[in-house]
Amino acid sequence: MRTFRWSRGERHFPGWYWSATTGRHVGFESWLERDRLLLMDFDPDVVGIGSQPFWLHWHDGGRERRHAPDYFVRRADGSAVVVDVRADERIEPKDAEAFEVTRLVCAQAGWRFERLGIPDAVLLANVRWLSRYRHPRCLHDPAAARLREVFSIPGPLMVGADAAGDRLSTLPVLFHLLWLQVLITEDTTVELLGPGTIVHLARGVAR
Template sequence: MLRAVPGSGGPLTAEFEIGYVGADGAEPRAILINSTEVRFELGKPVRVFSSRKRQRHFPGLWWSSTTGGHVGYESWLERDHLMLLDFDPAVVGIASQPFWLFWDENGRRRSHAPDYFARLVGGRAMVVDCRPAERIKPRDAVAFDAMRRACELVGWDYRLVGVPDPVLSTNVRWLAGYRHPRYRVPGIVAALREVFVNTAPLMAGAEEAGDPIVVLPVLFHLLWCGDLTAGLGTVLHDATPVTTVGAR
């Protein structure tokens, strides 16, 4: 029996179990406290996304530059947060529907599969659920609270996220179109890093580095990868200041 975090609002004691699908297809089930070393980012989804006529959600697959493979999403909201995880330099691994969390509630067994598991630089783990606040029903709130308490118990970060900032999402979605390594052309990369050692407007810097038609895809790729940086709180435009990361 595992003790919940004091003051969490849950029962005095709560037993959490984990069920997951390993990379080899095996389906282990174990007490949560004994599962903290599991590489959930390398496993398979525990749920299959359904697709049918007139459904309200839009499932799909996102090619992740972090993992080099496809990661599933069940809605456009999940897709946007998956995209932001992929863009985050602190994230080094991502898995969708990574495990089932099992616990007892009023004598009944409950389960919940979070939307994402992310492995962070340094090995720390983060669990993410995506749901706008206005769409959280009482039963969902109980599941999210159980997930939060379980993560606190084992030292994982937990995020319950709603609709992301629309400007940030718009900018990152644009840059995501250039996330593939094929846009990393060595000669142009070097030229852009040199041009933006001193902060310069986006288009002016691209023109200084060469033909913008050829240069801009590489520039956007470098912004995605973090080699270059720009403020993404306003919509990207020709005069957006861009700087080489690490430049003095």
């Protein structure tokens, strides 16, 4: 509902992010919105993401107000979430009012509303790294099959990459499988991905 504009001297940083979930570009208006968009794209329960989805109009008793939420998210179970992204310290009274009105309206529509702030730094760094390998072109079926076999038993990331073949060809596939969460680590919020990170096949995934 809003046009993304770029001009010299602006204090915010709009742009387009290619979403693996939708196969299309999704807009953002700040680095924080981009970071949250990245994490939504990584979430396997998210099946659709749209930016600036609608205008919400209301009267605050003194004047007409309007607000465009940042994202509309469709989840795998069919439910919907309307998302606004704003750091805690940047929420002014008028923002708090807009978020509360949005929450009330979403409840009437049967949607959930979330206001998201700054994400966990370690989680974001790990997902940002994996996002470099999110495109389907990184998937090579023979290497993926070998990696699923190797990591059916938990083991260090680099050891498994070497066991599956030449690491120059297996690592991009390994990172793509981690992005898809076919392969997983114990906790991406605790430590940065590295050669010794323990990787294993996700539960329910065939070898």
